[in-house]
Every structure is written in structure tokens, then in C-alpha cells.
Amino acid sequence: MIKKVNRNFLWSEIFVEQLVQLGIKYACISPGSRSAPLTYSLAENKNIKCFVNIDERSSAFFALGLAKASSSPVVVVTTSGTATAELYPAIIEAYQQRTSLIVCTADRPPELKNSGANQMINQKNIYRNHIRWFKDIGLPELSDKKLSRLMLITQKAINIATKKDKGPVHLNFPFRKPLEPVSFTDEIDELLIESLIKKTHENNHSPESLITKREKKLISKIAGRILTSQRGLIIAGPQDYNLKAIKAINSLSEITGFPVLADAASQLRFNSSNNLIISNYDAFLKSEMFRQKFKPDIILQFGRTSTSSSLENYFEEIDADRFVINEFGDRFDPSGKAKSIIKFKPEIFCNELIKYLKEINFSKPLNDWSKVFQTADISVEGIKSKIILNSSFPNEARIISELIKVIPPKSSIMVGNSLPIRDLDCFAGSMENNLKIFFNRGASGIDGITSTALGISIHNKSTVLITGDLSFLHDVNALIAAKKNPVPLVIILINNNGGGIFDALPIKEYKELFRKYFKAPQYQNIKSVVEAFGHNHTLIESWNHLSESVTASLGKKSLTVLEIKTNSVSSHKLREKYWMLVKDKINSEFS
Ligand SMILES: Cc1ncc(C[n+]2csc(CCOP(=O)(O)OP(=O)(O)O)c2C)c(N)n1
Numbered sequence: 001m002i003k004k005v006n007r008n009f010l011w012s013e014i015f016v017e018q019l020v021q022l023g024i025k026y027a028c029i030s031p032g033s034r035s036a037p038l039t040y041s042l043a044e045n046k047n048i049k050c051f052v053n054i055d056e057r058s059s060a061f062f063a064l065g066l067a068k069a070s071s072s073p074v075v076v077v078t079t080s081g082t083a084t085a086e087l088y089p090a091i092i093e094a095y096q097q098r099t100s101l102i103v104c105t106a107d108r109p110p111e112l113k114n115s116g117a118n119q120m121i122n123q124k125n126i127y128r129n130h131i132r133w134f135k136d137i138g139l140p141e142l143s144d145k146k147l148s149r150l151m152l153i154t155q156k157a158i159n160i161a162t163k164k165d166k167g168p169v170h171l172n173f174p175f176r177k178p179l180e181p182v183s184f185t186d187e188i189d190e191l192l193i194e195s196l197i198k199k200t201h202e203n204n205h206s207p208e209s210l211i212t213k214r215e216k217k218l219i220s221k222i223a224g225r226i227l228t229s230q231r232g233l234i235i236a237g238p239q240d241y242n243l244k245a246i247k248a249i250n251s252l253s254e255i256t257g258f259p260v261l262a263d264a265a266s267q268l269r270f271n272s273s274n275n276l277i278i279s280n281y282d283a284f285l286k287s288e289m290f291r292q293k294f295k296p297d298i299i300l301q302f303g304r305t306s307t308s309s310s311l312e313n314y315f316e317e318i319d320a321d322r323f324v325i326n327e328f329g330d331r332f333d334p335s336g337k338a339k340s341i342i343k344f345k346p347e348i349f350c351n352e353l354i355k356y357l358k359e360i361n362f363s364k365p366l367n368d369w370s371k372v373f374q375t376a377d378i379s380v381e382g383i384k385s386k387i388i389l390n391s392s393f394p395n396e397a398r399i400i401s402e403l404i405k406v407i408p409p410k411s412s413i414m415v416g417n418s419l420p421i422r423d424l425d426c427f428a429g430s431m432e433n434n435l436k437i438f439f440n441r442g443a444s445g446i447d448g449i450t451s452t453a454l455g456i457s458i459h460n461k462s463t464v465l466i467t468g469d470l471s472f473l474h475d476v477n478a479l480i481a482a483k484k485n486p487v488p489l490v491i492i493l494i495n496n497n498g499g500g501i502f503d504a505l506p507i508k509e510y511k512e513l514f515r516k517y518f519k520a521p522q523y524q525n526i527k528s529v530v531e532a533f534g535h536n537h538t539l540i541e542s543w544n545h546l547s548e549s550v551t552a553s554l555g556k557k558s559l560t561v562l563e564i565k566t567n568s569v570s571s572h573k574l575r576e577k578y579w580m581l582v583k584d585k586i587n588s589e590f591s
């Protein structure tokens with residue numbers, strides 16, 4: 001039977017059906033007219049859950065959080081014009097962190113290019129420096145050939161975004177009016193539509209590849225290097241590792257006896273029973289004596305560049321053979337001293353290496369190398385207990401450890417940039433409480449932090465965000481999205497009235513200039529801001545109050561802001577006192 005259709009809508013429907021077949025479950029949509037065919041097709045598809053957000057910048061960060069938490073690609077839809085540019089910060093973050101986003105921008109038709117038509121900008125590869133793939137889909141055409149091409153493009157986009165070159169991909173969709181589903185443009189045989197939809201179901205899933213001969217050779221080379229090593233280290237940098245990778249890295253540490261310097265954002269800190277996990281290295285590597293005396297000869301580095309600046313300084317000073325290992329062979333090597341960058345999934349690399357070491361009957365070196373790191377770690381923990389964990393309310397350095405104690409196992413923690421991520425890395429010791437840590441360290445922007453946490457909390461009902469006041473105010477539109485898509489998110493807002501991180505910079509001596517242009521206090525009444533958007537706010541008054549409020553708020557179905565007013569200057573002084581005491585203790589213990 002012949003059916004009347006609008007080609008834009010049928011085109012989009014087939015695209016969305018193909019997305020579903022490829023495993024897409026979520027779409028984040030911002031309103032607009034040109035994108036109506038995409039929006040309509042996504043909203044009408046029962047297999048896709050859609051979220052709506054009027055601010056495209058916030059929507060894309062929300063998608064980023066959701067993609068990370070669900071480990072699956074998320075579609076982002078915008079109309080044409082500046083709406084597309086609003087996505088850029090989150091696309092940059094997704095690119096740097098290799099998070100799968102399927103960015104779909106609607107566009108005016110080609111004849112309107114450079115014509116002065118309304119809301120028309122040049123969208124051709126607009127994210128070109130930070131996108132894994134771009135394709136202009138072309139105007140819809142209901143021929144078998146064009147529809148098959150659309151499906152092939154969709155398959156390729158998902159394959160790149162999720163496997164081949166993981167990260168965000170951009171599909172630009174020009175549409176010519178009419179943009180209402182009932183304004184028909186074509187008459188088409190219903191059987192053809194059915195056969196096209198059926199076609200979307202015929203996807204080939206590529207099997208996991210086995211390791212190549214070249215990779216086997218590489219493993220044997222590294223095993224040989226480990227065999228002659230007396231002082232090895234494993235670095236677990238920030239990364240959203242799955243349980244397989246965590247287990248494999250810990251097993252490699254156990255078999256080699258190499259200590260694991262585990263970044264707080266590496267997932268190993270809170271998910272390991274391995275007693276070789278070291279968490280206080282940022283503090284003890286501040287001792288020059290320690291760095292000089294204890295130099296590794298081999299380093300296996302997994303994950304991104306570490307949060308700890310002491311560790312980076314250590315890399316600069318030493319001449320160890322450092323191998324940087326990650327799935328896509330990304331260069332995480334600011335010191336430029338890595339021996340080689342190795343493209344390998346960490347779990348496959350570790351398991352192959354373990355297999356090889358077992359085959360050659362490898363036995364750990366009989367020396368005190370790992371003991372040194374364990375002893376230093378324990379010594380620092382002692383100082384931390386005295387200085388930080390006993391400090392009076394509301395010192396910033398203690399907030400993280402108070403939170404870690406009460407946040408229930410299997411929760412997600414999104415950590416804002418600036419001081420929160422650094423405090424987490426410095427002051428949270430290792431424990432096996434199965435926390436999952438999320439972060440935007442791809443480009444370390446303070447934008448989109450709350451929106452990212454909202455996306456995470458869609459997937460994990462027990463999610464806590466730790467953020468600073470400027471970061472919170474920067475992304476205040478997220479509070480609008482949180483009203484539209486209610487989520488059980490608890491925000492710990494550390495309010496030191498400005499950028500507290502800058503108190504550690506020499507520019508602070510230029511007092512007036514520093515205050516106005518760097519620290520930039522906003523003097524906002526956070527309670528009024530939060531309540532204006534219809535959310536709950538509590539001003540925290542003691543450590544006990546913090547614990548009780550976190551526990552009470554995590555059960556709620558809505559967003560809660562727990563504000564802690566702190567003093568960044570006295571907090572910074574305490575951090576410095578701690579680092580000084582650590583240095584003294586390490587120097588006297590190990591010299
Ligand atoms: C989008 C963006 N703009 C500016 C910066 C530079 N920056 C880094 S930290 C910071 C201050 C953050 O202040 P706040 O969120 O209150 O955290 P605190 O420093 O107090 O911990 C700024 C402006 C950035 N990283 N990203």
C-alpha cells in the first residue's frame with residue numbers, strides 16, 4: 001500500500017531505529033525547530049530515554065556524565081546556529097577523555113549557505129579539532145541507495161565512537177522545510193519502509209580481536225625488562241577503569257611486587273584489597289631526599305596523567321624506563337621522558353604479561369623496594385590522622401575524608417576541578433568501599449561540573465558531587481535541568497567565596513589585583529540561588545551535621561545542596577603545615 005510521508009521524518013525515524021539496533025539507550029535534546037524530525041523520532045521511539053534541557057552547553061555535559069556512568073554512547077541533539085557551538089566545551093572534554101557522544105546537529109539546507117538566512121552558520125566540521133569523526137549526512141532522499149548510505153554512516157559513526165577511535169562523533173543533518181510530520185512530501189510503498197526498518201536490524205558485530213604477533217613480541221620484551229629490574233613501579237593514573245582492568249593491574253602488582261601509586265581518580269584506590277596500593281605519594285614525593293634516594297628503574301603507567309604534581313616532578317628527575325600503556329596509545333607524558341607509548345587495553349596487557357611471567361617462572365626481586373613505599377605511606381597516614389583528620393570545622397582538607405566515611409559503598413562521586421580533585425588525591429587514603437570516581441580531567445574546565453554529575457546520577461541513584469563555589473555558579477543552569485529531570489543528587493558545595501586554588505599562587509602577593517581578578521569572590525547567597533530554582537539547601541554547621549545531612553539527603557529523590565562555608569587561606573595554611581611535617585618525618589625516617 002502507498003503511504004504519504006514527510007521525508008525528513010522518515011529519514012530520521014530510520015536513523016533512530018538504526019541507533020537503537022546499535023545499542024543507543026539515551027538522548028539529550030534541546031528545543032529547536034530545525035531539529036524537529038530528529039527530536040520527534042527520538043521522542044517517539046520507546047527504546048530511547050530522552051532528556052530535555054534548554055541550555056545546550058549543560059545538555060552536552062549531562063550527556064557526558066550519562067555516557068560515562070552507563071559506559072554507553074549518548075546522543076545529543078541541537079537545532080542549527082549558535083546552539084551547536086554551545087556543545088563545544090563538553091565535546092572537548094569527551095574528546096580528551098574518550099567518552100562516546102553521538103552529536104547530531106540539525107542544519108539549514110545547502111542553498112541557504114551564505115544567503116543571510118536566519119540562524120544559519122557554517123556547521124561543517126565545526127568541532128574539527130576535538131572530534132573523532134564528522135559527516136554531513138546530506139538532505140534526506142527516500143531512495144534505497146540514499147537510505148542504505150544513511151545506515152552505513154550511522155554504523156560507522158557508532159563503531160568509531162565506541163570502538164575504533166573512541167570519543168565524540170559529529171553528524172550534521174540538513175533539513176529542508178516542511179518540518180511538521182503531517183506536511184507530506186512523498187508517497188512511498190509501505191513494504192519499502194518495512195524492508196528498510198528490517199535492514200537496520202542486520203548489523204554485523206565485529207568480534208574482539210586476538211593479540212597479534214607484534215604485540216606478543218612487545219610483551220616478551222617488557223617481561224624481559226621486568227626480569228632484570230630491581231625497582232619497579234606501577235602508576236594508576238585517572239581513568240574510568242572497569243573491574244577487569246582493576247583486577248588485572250592488581251594481579252600484575254602482586255606477581256611483580258611493584259607498588260601501585262594509585263591516583264584517587266584511578267578507581268584502584270577504592271576498589272582494591274592489594275596491600276601494595278600507595279595513596280600518599282603526592283605528600284612523600286615532596287621530599288627531595290626521598291626522590292633522590294629511591295629511584296625506580298622501570299615504570300608501567302596506566303591511565304591519564306596523574307593529578308599529583310609531585311609525581312610529575314619525580315618523572316622529570318628520574319631516568320627510569322617508563323612505559324605509558326592505554327587502549328588507544330594516547331600520549332600521557334607531559335615530561336616527555338616516557339620510553340614508549342603502548343597501545344593496549346590495560347587488562348589485556350596485564351593478563352598477557354602475567355601469563356608470560358608465569359611461563360618463565362618469574363620471581364620477585366628480594367629487596368626492600370616495595371617496603372620503602374609501604375612504610376612511607378603508613379608514616380604519612382599517621383601525620384594525616386593527627387593534622388588533617390583532627391582539624392576543626394570547617395577546614396577544607398578534612399571535608400573529603402569526612403565524606404568518604406559516610407558515602408555508602410557502590411556510590412558514585414563526581415569530583416570538581418580546582419581544589420576538590422587535589423584534596424581527594426592528597427587526603428583520601430585507600431579503602432575497599434567500591435566507590436566509583438568521576439572527573440572532568442580531560443581539559444580540567446570548571447564549566448559543566450554540575451551538569452556532568454546530573455548525568456551520572458541518572459544512572460547511579462547514589463551520587464555525590466564535590467565542587468567549588470565558582471564552578472557551581474558557572475554551571476548554575478544545571479539547576480534548571482535538575483528540575484525538569486529530577487535526580488537524587490547530593491552536591492557538597494565548598495564555598496570559600498572565590499577560587500581558593502589561587503591562594504597557592506605567588507600572584508596572591510598583589511593583594512587587590514589578586515582578589516578582584518583571580519580569586520574573584522561573587523558574594524552570592526547560595527541558599528537563595530538554590531531555592532530560586534526549587535531545590536533543597538542546607539548550610540552545614542559541624543562535622544556531625546555534614547555526615548548526618550549526607551546520609552539523610554542520599555535517600556531523597558531530588559537534588560540537595562549541602563553548603564560548607566570555608567576559609568581558603570587558613571585551609572591552605574593547614575595543607576602547607578601538613579606537607580612540611582611529612583617532609584620532616586620522611587627525611588628523618590629514610591635518610
Ligand atoms: C572553564 C574554565 N574557566 C576558568 C578556569 C580556570 N580556573 C581554574 S580553577 C578556578 C577557580 C575555581 O574556583 P572554585 O570552583 O570556587 O574552586 P576552588 O578553587 O575554590 O577550590 C578557575 C577560574 C577553568 N579551569 N575552566
Ligand SMILES: [Mg+2]
Pocket residue numbers: 468469470494495496497498499500
Ligand atoms: Mg571556591
